[in-house]
Amino acid sequence: MIKTCVTAKVIKQHPLAGDVFQLTVAVPAIAAVSRPGQFVHLRLTETFDPLLRRPFSIADCDAGQGTLTLIYRVVGRGTRLMAGLQSGDSLDCMGPLGNGFALNSQRPLLIGGGMGLAPLLMLARAFCSRPATILMGGRNEQELFWPGIYAGICQNIHITTDDGSVGQRGFTVDLLPGLLKQGEFDGIYACGPHAMLKGVAATAAQYRIACQVSLEEYMACGVGACLSCTCAAAGGKRHKVCTDGPVFRAEEVVW
Template identity: 55%
Template sequence: MPKLVEKTVIIEQRVLAAEVRELVLDAPVIAAQVRPGQFVHVRVANGVEPLLRRPFSIAKADAGRGVLHIIYRIVGKGTAGLSLLESGDHLDCMGPLGNGFIFQGEHPLLVGGGMGLAPLAYLAQQLCPKPVEILMGGRSREEMFWISVFEKLCRNIHITTDDGSLGTQGVTLDQLPKLLDSQSFDMVYTCGPKVMMAGVVRLAGIHNIPSQISLEDFMACGVGACLSCTCAGSDGKRRKVCSEGPVFWGGEVSL
């Protein structure tokens, strides 16, 4: 699949939570090609600073309308500047980049935490009408705006929060064994903190269920040239997250 640079137009920028935004972009060329799990590399400013592009997962794509949705958290200078842009402003986007999720199985379970839920949203969109279920975790009720994102895509939504303000108190790994024991899932997809994904892969393996993980990492070039985003493969070789990932099979890389 060719890597494209497209001058996209911001249709809307929505506030989802205190530090979380959703960008809706007019990007017909990339939207026509992107697959769940792939990402775009965005030049977040027109000036010299910040110099490097920022990678963002695709939370939703509509090829017919030519629209991309990106959900991101404001964490530094780049995303802070991005949050100030308005409808009609332009963004230079490179993509679609990386390898996405492989569709497999008839009863998939998605497991996500925090901003790792973003790529799982587009995956759920594309897996429909399969009986998709999701286990999602966050720190508190305020972070669970994700419910409105997934409620039309998933048959069942299972929720955990660290403080117990919504769903079950605890983390996703506390609830996952019960879900895997109670139902016949045949594929597990996960994205979020590495410690969570490592636990998901381990528990899925105990139940003989294949899993796929989506890694998030700092990237400079986004196309496998600079080696800034490499991770350790289970075979001892280095893996480039941007070009060989960001999606890997569970157990393929060290977490």
């Protein structure tokens, strides 16, 4: 796997909603070889505080411009530092890391919950010649700023919120069976909370539709050395999410 560790230059950053930000960096060497579903590992300062790098899914990529776009939520010290970056700032970027999605579907259905919608954006663009349908879920209307981002990329957008403030009240897995009955989907691509992925995987198996899932795990090293991101796998084995994944066939993961 081709990966590199280089200095990335901040092109622009702006808030999307509440504590969610969109960051665009110039990093041509990584943008040239990035694939949907992969991630980068960032060192946010020149010191060892914070000590560890932070992993971020690649939300979008423009190989021609040499840029990557990351969409992230501020949840701790690392992301608070990241939210303070301004145009012209630099940070150490390692990537692209991990295995991405296999683009082997002709009628794809994308399913994202919360910040799990970030890595599906680049995937949706990759399906531009066979526009994808997307099912997206969040806690409330404030979290569902995503339709505007996906507009013009996905053929159909279906929305659920926990409180019913926008779209259908409930969870993505509640709406999924109805969509599978109506559509002729031959592949499901999902990213989001563990409980959502478990439900999506079970429904996909019931309808005998191939399903790929992107797991969200904390990764200390990002290169398979520390074993902090392992998950249970079929056959009693364990997967390293950072190097064996983060994308897996649903049947490879023990839920």
